[in-house]
Amino acid sequence: MTDGFEFRVEQKEGDARRAAWATPHGVVATPAFVAVGTSAAVKSMTPGDLSTVGQQAVFANTYHLALRPGADLVAQMGGLHRFMAWDKPIFTDSGGYQVFSLGASIEQNVGKIGVFPGDSPPHRGPGANGDRSMVRIDEDGVSFRSHLDGSAERLTPERSIALQRQLGADCILAFDECTSPLHDEAYTREAAERTHRWARRSLDAFHSSSPPNGLPQALYGIVQGGWFEGLRMESADAIAAMEFDGMAIGGSLGRTKADMRRVLEITMPALPEALPRHLLGIGEVPDIFAAVARGVDTFDCVAPTRNARNAGLLMRSLDGEALPKFRSNLRNARFARDERPVDATCPCTLCTNHTRAYVRHLFKAEPLLACRLGTLHNLTFMNRMMSDVRAALAEGRFEQLAIEWLGQREAEILLQPAPRIDASIP
Amino acid sequence: MTDGFEFRVEQKEGDARRAAWATPHGVVATPAFVAVGTSAAVKSMTPGDLSTVGQQAVFANTYHLALRPGADLVAQMGGLHRFMAWDKPIFTDSGGYQVFSLGASIEQNVGKIGVFPGDSPPHRGPGANGDRSMVRIDEDGVSFRSHLDGSAERLTPERSIALQRQLGADCILAFDECTSPLHDEAYTREAAERTHRWARRSLDAFHSSSPPNGLPQALYGIVQGGWFEGLRMESADAIAAMEFDGMAIGGSLGRTKADMRRVLEITMPALPEALPRHLLGIGEVPDIFAAVARGVDTFDCVAPTRNARNAGLLMRSLDGEALPKFRSNLRNARFARDERPVDATCPCTLCTNHTRAYVRHLFKAEPLLACRLGTLHNLTFMNRMMSDVRAALAEGRFEQLAIEWLGQREAEILLQPAPRIDASIP
Numbered sequence: 001m002t003d004g005f006e007f008r009v010e011q012k013e014g015d016a017r018r019a020a021w022a023t024p025h026g027v028v029a030t031p032a033f034v035a036v037g038t039s040a041a042v043k044s045m046t047p048g049d050l051s052t053v054g055q056q057a058v059f060a061n062t063y064h065l066a067l068r069p070g071a072d073l074v075a076q077m078g079g080l081h082r083f084m085a086w087d088k089p090i091f092t093d094s095g096g097y098q099v100f101s102l103g104a105s106i107e108q109n110v111g112k113i114g115v116f117p118g119d120s121p122p123h124r125g126p127g128a129n130g131d132r133s134m135v136r137i138d139e140d141g142v143s144f145r146s147h148l149d150g151s152a153e154r155l156t157p158e159r160s161i162a163l164q165r166q167l168g169a170d171c172i173l174a175f176d177e178c179t180s181p182l183h184d185e186a187y188t189r190e191a192a193e194r195t196h197r198w199a200r201r202s203l204d205a206f207h208s209s210s211p212p213n214g215l216p217q218a219l220y221g222i223v224q225g226g227w228f229e230g231l232r233m234e235s236a237d238a239i240a241a242m243e244f245d246g247m248a249i250g251g252s253l254g255r256t257k258a259d260m261r262r263v264l265e266i267t268m269p270a271l272p273e274a275l276p277r278h279l280l281g282i283g284e285v286p287d288i289f290a291a292v293a294r295g296v297d298t299f300d301c302v303a304p305t306r307n308a309r310n311a312g313l314l315m316r317s318l319d320g321e322a323l324p325k326f327r328s329n330l331r332n333a334r335f336a337r338d339e340r341p342v343d344a345t346c347p348c349t350l351c352t353n354h355t356r357a358y359v360r361h362l363f364k365a366e367p368l369l370a371c372r373l374g375t376l377h378n379l380t381f382m383n384r385m386m387s388d389v390r391a392a393l394a395e396g397r398f399e400q401l402a403i404e405w406l407g408q409r410e411a412e413i414l415l416q417p418a419p420r421i422d423a424s425i426p
Numbered sequence: 427m428t429d430g431f432e433f434r435v436e437q438k439e440g441d442a443r444r445a446a447w448a449t450p451h452g453v454v455a456t457p458a459f460v461a462v463g464t465s466a467a468v469k470s471m472t473p474g475d476l477s478t479v480g481q482q483a484v485f486a487n488t489y490h491l492a493l494r495p496g497a498d499l500v501a502q503m504g505g506l507h508r509f510m511a512w513d514k515p516i517f518t519d520s521g522g523y524q525v526f527s528l529g530a531s532i533e534q535n536v537g538k539i540g541v542f543p544g545d546s547p548p549h550r551g552p553g554a555n556g557d558r559s560m561v562r563i564d565e566d567g568v569s570f571r572s573h574l575d576g577s578a579e580r581l582t583p584e585r586s587i588a589l590q591r592q593l594g595a596d597c598i599l600a601f602d603e604c605t606s607p608l609h610d611e612a613y614t615r616e617a618a619e620r621t622h623r624w625a626r627r628s629l630d631a632f633h634s635s636s637p638p639n640g641l642p643q644a645l646y647g648i649v650q651g652g653w654f655e656g657l658r659m660e661s662a663d664a665i666a667a668m669e670f671d672g673m674a675i676g677g678s679l680g681r682t683k684a685d686m687r688r689v690l691e692i693t694m695p696a697l698p699e700a701l702p703r704h705l706l707g708i709g710e711v712p713d714i715f716a717a718v719a720r721g722v723d724t725f726d727c728v729a730p731t732r733n734a735r736n737a738g739l740l741m742r743s744l745d746g747e748a749l750p751k752f753r754s755n756l757r758n759a760r761f762a763r764d765e766r767p768v769d770a771t772c773p774c775t776l777c778t779n780h781t782r783a784y785v786r787h788l789f790k791a792e793p794l795l796a797c798r799l800g801t802l803h804n805l806t807f808m809n810r811m812m813s814d815v816r817a818a819l820a821e822g823r824f825e826q827l828a829i830e831w832l833g834q835r836e837a838e839i840l841l842q843p844a845p846r847i848d849a850s851i852p
Contacts, residue, residue, distance in 0.1 A: 040787065044470075044794035046775060069762065069787045076763055077783050085779045309794075336495065337502055349472060353511045357503050361466065361495045368470035368735075371794055 002245050004216035005170075007276045011393050015268065015295040018393035021276050023089045023170040024215045025081060026056075030276065030297040031389050033283065033382040034059045034091055036305060039068065040084040043305060044372040045379070047086045053348065053376055054383035057089040057170075059300040062163050063098035067146050067153070071166035079168030079212050091300065092169040094160045094202070096222070097250070097280065099142045100178030102134045137177060139194065157201035161209065161219075168212040171278075173248055174202035176222040181252045185423070188226040188252075195224045196238040203242055218245035220278060227254035227421055229266050236270035246276040249296070254421060257287065261418035264294040271295075285314075285326040285385065289402045290414040292389055304382050308374035311363040313350075314381040315343040316405065330374075335360040348380035349373060428671050430642035431596075433702045437819050441694065441721040444819035447702050449515045449596040450641045451507060452482075456702065456723040457815050459709065459808040460485045460517055462731060465494065466510040469731060470798040471805070473512045479774065479802055480809035483515040483596075485726040488589050489524035493572050493579070497592035505594030505638050517726065518595040520586045520628070522648070523676065523706065525568045526604030528560045563603060565620065583627035587635065587645075594638040597704075599674055600628035602648040607678045611849070614652040614678075621650045622664040629668055644671035646704060653680035653847055655692050662696035672702040675722070680847060683713065687844035690720040697721075711740075711752040711811065715828045716840040718815055730808050734800035737789040739776075740807040741769040742831065756800075761786040774806035775799060 001007070006022040021028040035042050035050070037058040042050060050058065060080060065071060077083045080090050135144045141156030160175035176195040179188045199221050206219045221244035225231030239247060249267055253260035260282070271277055276297045282288070283301020291299065304314060311331040318328045330342065338356035346352075350359060350373040362370035385405075392401035402411040427433070432448040447454040461468050461476070463484040468476060476484065486506060491497060503509045506516050561570045567582030586601035602621040605614045625647050632645045647670035651657030665673060675693055679686035686708075697703055702723045708714070709727020717725065730740060737757040744754045756768065764782035772778075776785060776799040788796035811831075818827035828837040 039791040040784075041792040041795045043792060044798060046795065046799070047779065048775065064791070068791050069783075073763060073783070077765060077781065083781075083784055083787075085784070337499060339503060349474065353473065355503065355509075357495075357499070358466075358509055358511070361509075365465040365490070365494050366467040366469060368794065368797055369467045369472065372470060372798060373472065 001275075002216050002218050005218045005245055007246075007274065009273070011396070013393055013396050013398045014293065016292050016393060016398050017295060017297065018390050019276070019297055021089075021297065023218070025087055025089045025170050028056045028089055028298065029390055031288075031292045031386055031393075032056050032298050033288070033304070033386050034278075034298055034300040035379055035382075036061075036300055036302045037084070038064050038302075040065060040074070040080060042375070042379075043309065044368075044375050047084070049372075049376060050086065050379070053379040054387065055088075055379060056383075057091060057298075058086060059091040059093070060084075060167070060169065061095075061098065062092045062160065062167060063095040063155075065092075065167060066095065066163050067148055071163040075166035075168065075212060079166075079215075081168065089171065090169040091171040091278070091298075092164050092167050092173065093280070094164070094173040094175040094222070095155045096142075096160070096173075096176040097178050099135055099137075099144055099155060100180070100251075102144055102147065137194075139197075141175075142177075157198040158205040161202055161205035165209050165212055165217070168215065169217065170215075171218050171220060171246060172206075174199045174219060174221050174244070176224055176250055178251045179224065179226050181227060181255050183226060183252075185226075185228050185231070188224075188228055189231055192224040192226075192231050192235045195222065196235065199239060199242055199244075203244065220244055220246035220248045220276075222248045222250040222280070223267055223271075224251040226252045227259050227263060228423065229262070229421055232263055232267050233270060236267045240271050244275070246278060247271045248278040248280055250280045253282075257290070258418045259421050260287065261290050261294070261414070262421050264291055264296070265418060268295045283382070286406055286410065286414055288385070288389075289406060289411070292398070293402070293415050304378040305375050308378040309367075309371040311360075311370070311374065313342055313359075313374055314378045315346070318343075322407075330356065330359050331363050332360070342377065343381075346377065346380060346384075348377045350377040427701075428642050428644050431644045431671055433672075433700065435699070437822070439819055439822050439824045440719065442718050442819060442824050443721060443723065444816050445702070445723055447515075447723065449644065451513055451515045451596050454482045454515055454724065455816055457714075457718045457812055457819075458482050458724050459714070459730070459812050460704075460724055460726040461805055461808075462487075462726055462728045463510070464490050464728075466491060466500070466506060468801070468805075469735065470794075470801050473510070475798075475802060476512065476805070479805040480813065481514075481805060482809075483517060483724075484512060485517040485519070486510075486593070486595065487521075487524060488518045488586065488593060489521040489581075491518075491593060492521065492589050493574055497589040501592035501594065501638060505592075505641075507594065515597065516595040517597040517704070517724075518590050518593050518599065519706070520590065520599040520601040520648075521581045522568075522586075522599075522602040523604050525561055525563075525570055525581065526606070526677075528570055528573065563620075565623075567601075568603075583624040584631040587628055587631035591635050591638055591643070594641065595643065596641075597644050597646060597672060598632075599646050600625045600648055600670070602650055602676055604677045605650065605652050607653060607681050609652060609678075611652075611654050611657070614650075614654055615657055618650045618652075618657050618661045621648065622661065625665060625668055625670075629670065646670055646672035646674045646702075648674045648676040648706070649693055649697075650677040652678045653685050653689060654849065655688070655847055658689055658693050659696060662693045666697050670701070672704060673697045674704040674706055676706045679708075683716075684844045685847050686713065687716050687720070687840070688847050690717055690722070691844060694721045709808070712832055712836065712840055714811070714815075715832060715837070718819075718824070719828070719841050730804040731801050734804040735793075735797040737786075737796070737800065739768055739785075739800055740804045741772070744769075748833075756782065756785050757789050758786070768803065769807075772803065772806060772810075774803045776803040 011018040157175040164172040221239040225235035335356040437444040583601040590598040647665040651661035761782040
């Protein structure tokens, strides 16, 4: 473990654990939700707002920040913490996921189409579109086009670590290649094995560089392998064997929620008990309970903040009605004349000051305030839920809490071992 | 004066005055800037934010609220104060200005083009576009099309007052017809005289209706007459002779800033000293000094909040450099690596927490937070300036303050009598 960091497991209940993740910018009590602040800001939130909602840490995107405003600029401004005026822990990703997004979106014929210069023979995997791909992967790294201006960009493990050194987050990630659920086992193996070689290079680059401002950084390795059980086991073993400070689970977690649980079940036992574990890109309520039960410590996901901006407000139930997705669309016409608070149990600015009727009106007529109030609410919800999870773990009643939140039947399904993944399902 | 309201002039310096405008929702210390919250929200600001920036009152638009969410809905929700959770004074306009905007924008071949149903012979004035106009004015009122869905709408003095009763603002406005600087004297006279008849009908509708929730409302008359000196005098006399609770100055104030000052000089002396005076739609710094000097008490304007959302941040000077428009564009490349606060003299959230480099980055990459921080800043600026104006008036040094803000030469021009308006200039 890099000096300046300490991970202390304080309680366990089954594989679930409550822990303290001490970083140079303070301690994250886990399990914890890490809010996504892509461009060095959680959309519509000031640092003061983030403190108000109980946010312990934020997650910024290296790809976006490297393109705008540039990692060198952030470094010159004293690093991400000073740049965004947030003195608590920050995570950055490696850029690998964004490269996957560009590639996968093209493969699936959605999103932007770029023209890649020069000859590139068709190949399998992300960006397998010959000259028309925005992404090209080789052993050394990835070439891609900026989503902002189409300029040619390049990421390698060494470049990703150098960028993340400049950004100066507390927790940084090794450079990896994400695969999509549409990739076959052969390509997913090729990508996972490349990711292991990139993990080694990321570690070497990390060890041969210095932390910015003298403040140490922790490097997480990323387990890949898609939804192929054997590959996930191999990848978990490979990453666990390297001297990372933390373990992240990335890439495709399968085609169903059950696949995700199964992937976690075969991955987590292979990871070192003494290191923090981060599950990338997961943030729906039932998934968090399922992942905590399998030993995940931290989560990041755009869903709570993105849904907030789309009037999807998180709550356990609405007027006694169960909400399977734990959210209600406040644009719904039935709220037009509803004088009640959105969620009478919530202490946030939206729920303590405003009626459903007003919130619905704002989502139709004044999006700036609606987005802010919605984000304040959803992050309050996430942080209160994680606080409840930690309190339950402290008292050995996590399973009971899961039943209270999910209901007996759903909780049993989520907490019991998941079925083997059927690779014959297309 | 309607019971429940009291206007007390506390000091005068020349024609400028410091006063207290007591309403059922508290006292507005004047001169004061009233922030515009078109759809029952100042864009990106919670009521708590508005209190933080020292906002004393807000100004909402009857036209917008009548279309969405509907004045009956707001009434059912307990009126604007409860609907928007703002317990301080609120102004609403009559809808006349928005109708003018629709008409003038068509006459000048900008903005939306609507198709008006039925036969309408071409006529002079707003919406003088035959069948293609979005606006048609007759003696009884105005027909227009909704900017939201093109539906046919109708406003009359009686309807405007009824809507404003439902909305329940403290200070409401008589229904008027605005003219543009492009209208000739004959049409401007016709519109002004119609406005006087509508003022009488607005008053009658006001007196024959009851305040919502038992809380009284004050009705302002609106002086029109464009930039024609004789018409302004006639209009001021006509409106002053009616039993309004306050006086508003509306419509075209001329083609130059000097025209505006001249219009105020010939209008203000005709208005009752004992009533509050509101200048509609003016909010630039030099204009506020010029108008206060001529006896204006309150102002509303979208400029400070709209500019804030466009990176135009208000300040007296930047690094010693004079800013004739009292604002700087924070998108400017020279701020990219500037670690200083935007305005070191400002106590707002933006200036006390963030660097120019970060604010510039937000305006490029994260508009939601940028708009909010910019609005917090610009409203803090406006309210601090108005507070300085009141403090100067209390000590008989308003002219000195104007010189400090505007410089000797500019202050002299703005405070001295303006030249007669040359009606021969096209």
